[in-house]
Amino acid sequence: MSAPAIDPTLAALRRGDLAGARSLTLRGGLTELPAEVLGLADTLEQLDVTGNALTALPADFSRLQRLKVLFASGNRFERLPPVLGDCPALSQIGLRGCGLRELPGEALPPQLRWLTLTDNALERLPATLGERPALQKLMLAGNRLSALPASLAQARSLELLRLSANRLEHWPGWLAELPRLAWLAWAGNPLEPTDATPIVADLPWAQLQLGALLGEGASGRIHRGLWRGAPLANGGVREVAVKLFKGAMTSDGLPEREMAACLAAGAHPHLIAALGRVADAPAGQQALVMPLLPSGWQTLAGPPSLESCSRDVYDPALRLSGTAVVRLLRCTANAMAHLHRRGWSHGDLYAHNIAWDGQGGAAVLSDFGAASRLLPSSLGEALRRIEVRAWGLLAEELLRRCMTDVPALRDLAGACTQPNVGVRPTFDEVVAQVAGLAAGG
Ligand SMILES: Nc1ncnc2c1ncn2[C@@H]1O[C@H](COP(=O)(O)OP(=O)(O)OP(=O)(O)O)[C@@H](O)[C@H]1O
Secondary structure, eight states, X not given: OOOOOOOHHHHHHHHTTTTTOSEEEOOSOOSSOOGXXXXXXXXXXXXXXXXXXXXXXXXXXXXXXXXXXEEOTTSOOSBOOGGGGGOTTOOEEEOOSSOOOBOXXXXXXXXXXXXXXXXXXXXXXXXXXXXXXXXXXXXXXXXXXXXXXXXXXXXXXXXXXXXXXXXXXXXXXGGGGOTTOOEEEOTTSTTSOOOOOOOSOEEOGGGEEEEEEEEEOSSXXXXXXXXXXXXXXXXXXXXXXXXXEOOSOXXXXXXXXXXXXXXXXXXXXXXXXXXXXXXXXXXGOOXXXXXXXXXXXXXXXXXXXXXXXXXXXXXXXXXXXHHHHHHHHHHHHHHHHHHHHXXXXXXXXXXXXXXXXXXXXXXXXXXXXXXXXXXXXXXXXXXXXXXXXXXXXXXXXXXXXXXXXXXXXXXXXXXXXXSOGGGSOOHHHHHHHHHHHHHTO
């Protein structure tokens, strides 16, 4: 029997070859963090120990004074190691799927900006979470939370919050007062209304001919396909995209909630929602048939990076005409107004979820992974306006890349992003204003 292979990075670390390293990735089923990691204290900024078998971190871990980013998903921590709170530069922590049951208040570092604790077993959060002024992105889907600490009302920098698949029964009123919140997901909690009815039909797998893989995201694989039996198509045959769901929880929430939103969204020229659900896909997979994007279309931007945190990353060379910017924003505002009218939030209105023609500004919005059912109450109105801020931020981003100034659009973006949630316009009002702009050229 051969001895288990030693991770070559670990071997190099032990030999002292990695002195001066700013970034370190260790794999290989580690049950303890090797002491040599702390020997990199003068330089180490990013540590990735994802997929090991760690249960704790050394008591002197905070010697890593320069550490900014810790990725430790897929380990076996039952509690977030308190020593993390003593790391002065640590701003990003990712511990998905670790079986975490406890989040001690002192474990949260002072510079905390991005915290991912998706798919753990947390029942409560500490009050200190609201005492981290830089907190911008908080991913808590797939835990057992039945309440949020009131101190989160102080999270003035918080822009993105994922709460899907928890046990929340009541909305904290302050959520509607967070001045910067723009991306919120809450599907799969008892507080979410569940009266959504699918408005598209089931179709048999036999009507589909699966083609090449078009792409893959966290929640599924997308194939090109031919749908024989499609209504209103030439001879009943239509080129489509077929999404085969993986079935696992994503950082946005549960795949069944994504499917429910896709099925209930309804047809709209600027949305990639479901045309039908496949009732009998092989191996019990869940599958949806969606409109196929025209060839040559591309996403408007890439997803956020470690540095940009909650903001998309654009191609630095991107330049847009005023007409294209107005059209892009008109398409997305129309798609959002439609979704809100149907009682859904999107939760992830980002340029990286918008596909466009690359020139004229024709665009469609996709990805229902963070969609949630809206409430028919005054809080529901506030939830709608939270999402209006995401559109306002998108407008600002596009205007920064626009070759001409569009002052009316700049004013509208300002109204959509103002800190007072209650006085932001609704999407119906945004649509009316952007329609006027388009008409005026
Ligand atoms: N309707 C479609 N028509 C053509 N290609 C598509 C379609 N939908 C998705 N794709 C392709 O598949 C890729 C993955 O799509 P998907 O929406 O699952 O992923 P994502 O948005 O990258 O991921 P995530 O689900 O992690 O947010 C896209 O980048 C695109 O290339």
